[in-house]
Amino acid sequence: MPHRIVPIKVFLADDSVLIRARVARMLGAPMTVVGQAETPQGSIDGILSTRPDVVVLDVQLEGGPGLDVMRAVRAAQPEIAFVVFSNNSGPAYRQRYLREGAVRFLDKSSEFDQLPQAVAAAPRLLPATKPQPQ
DSSP: OOOOOOOEEEEEEOSOHHHHHHHHHHOOTTEEEEEEESSHHHHHHHHHHHOOSEEEEOSEETTEEHHHHHHHHHHHOTTSEEEEEESOOOHHHHHHHHHTTOSEEEEHHHHGGGHHHHHHHHHHHSOOOOOOOO
């Protein structure tokens, strides 16, 4: 039986249209961008409606922090992995986002080329989630 590669669905949450376009171009097969947004609420709505495997998230979005997006989505859909990709990459930001559940944190200025590999690996890095009582 032939092995079929299942595409990784990716959502881009960044306030820069130029960064979103560049990231979308660099994420090749087996990744596909299923949505994009620049604001926290637009990101939350888009992520919950498209149900991506991975979200590439900036620390600062237009009108609010990316942390609000990650918290809201992880509460509703904990099986979605987050790769934080930001110029705000100081140790405090890095530690906070990783502690809140991001699987990777990359600095746009020095780790841009690592993004495709980080996104491809992200679903496997997500801790197993326990079923929630109904």
